[in-house]
Amino acid sequence: MSTIREYIASNAEMVEAALIQALPAQWNVPASLRESMNYSLMAGGKRLRPILVLAAAEALGGSQAAALPVALAIEMVHTYSLIHDDLPAMDDDDYRRGKLTNHKVYGEAMAILAGDALLTHSFYSITQAHKVHGIPAERVLAITEELAAYAGARGMVGGQAADMLGEQGLTKLEELEFIHLHKTSDLIVFSLRAGAHIAGATTGQLAALSEFGNAIGLAFQIQDDILDIIGDETKLGKPVKSDEKQQKVTYPYFIGLEASEMKVKELTEQAKKALLQGGFKNPERLFQLADYLMQRDH
């Protein structure tokens, strides 16, 4: 069995090779819109969410090829959310992962449209799991419904709205957890459930994956907050202590650095325990991914 780093690297490579072709070449799309969409899709990143889709499908013995359109879809949704978050009216960021943000290269109007088009195309991609790979329409429609719920007003967009509205200052840890839950965990939970739906998961397996996803999602976000304080700038691709400079309220702000590190460990154990339920066939990669995320340094 390859190491988890090799597993991540080879899957990220497969996802990237497919992403660049996700918008059919024969479609008549204005050239600069296509370019703007591809610029952000190809701007790097860990490809964590698509890898979770693939690992969840694998955990149930499902087909990787059939899970790929859904893996691409979630990366499109993640990418659109970053493009819109970076806009001047939102976080007003000029750089992401060391590269100019979309609107700095293509202008604000095109960045808004590229985000809109990526979000729309994510739903197209999902339908191909049925059309090209023959996954039953009921399962693919369940994935469609869940993406719309987890990424929409009660999910990721709701979390982003709460984050913006709270920028004047959060006063409770629960408010910060609400934001993390929806801005980060919702898409992670969706990724796992979507991969499982492809393989025909039971209700019990879906519940176990939701619990796993909520725990690693929160751990992931707290680890981000920690790395922002103690991380290595060259590995992170952004200045450390940037949150602190922006007076952004983070997990360590509320409970301190040491307790935050402890919380990441606890959540990871909780996640792995949830996975013991559900009778998964090949859950090894999910276990390894939980540990990997806790130990990452960027």
Added chain:
Amino acid sequence: MSTIREYIASNAEMVEAALIQALPAQWNVPASLRESMNYSLMAGGKRLRPILVLAAAEALGGSQAAALPVALAIEMVHTYSLIHDDLPAMDDDDYRRGKLTNHKVYGEAMAILAGDALLTHSFYSITQAHKVHGIPAERVLAITEELAAYAGARGMVGGQAADMLGEQGLTKLEELEFIHLHKTSDLIVFSLRAGAHIAGATTGQLAALSEFGNAIGLAFQIQDDILDIIGDETKLGKPVKSDEKQQKVTYPYFIGLEASEMKVKELTEQAKKALLQGGFKNPERLFQLADYLMQRDH
């Protein structure tokens, strides 16, 4: 049989009553995000696209109730596109239909998010045609795929990008028709096809509706251009000659007012002729809608 005006009024009323409840009340959505979404959903408009969904389902003898979630979805997509089009980085409009635009009331960031959430929720709404009304999953998935294609990079968003890129000045009628086709006709064609899918349309019926939709879509847009020159400001809800003042290139600009009026008539006849194909059960409302759109004064 009621008049076409009564048909439009009663269906618009039904659509509006359902739209206000489209985002489930029990969902935990930040209050101002919900408010911002509902503000634009409820800001009036002809409700033309949802009415086309219902009329197309009726043309095939299909269920109106089952078509309603799809009718709501298309109005959400239309509404999100208006919110984003009005943003300062795009058309920078302060008023639409006599009301302040979304970002003038809720700020730019919330307007971007409200648009994103409406687009996302449109796909949720479509899935309810299967989940609540029992339309076969294959049909509902076909609608999902078509919405993503007609509203995305090769459809409506592509048309909007081409419009923006062409603002320096279009030189050919074909360029203007490309923009009209994608900014306007694509969603009209989708509306008709989606209503037909609900009722289990044949390939021939779908093709006839596409031809009908492309013709009335272009006629609709040319009529808009004409009304902008000769219309009644109070009925239009915006100053006449506003396109001219903005030096916007329109159909009358290329071929003159009289030839534009002739073109609208021709396209309407062409549309009605297309409908004679396909053996529709109750196509009366579609015929009446084509005539109504040509004669409208706002």
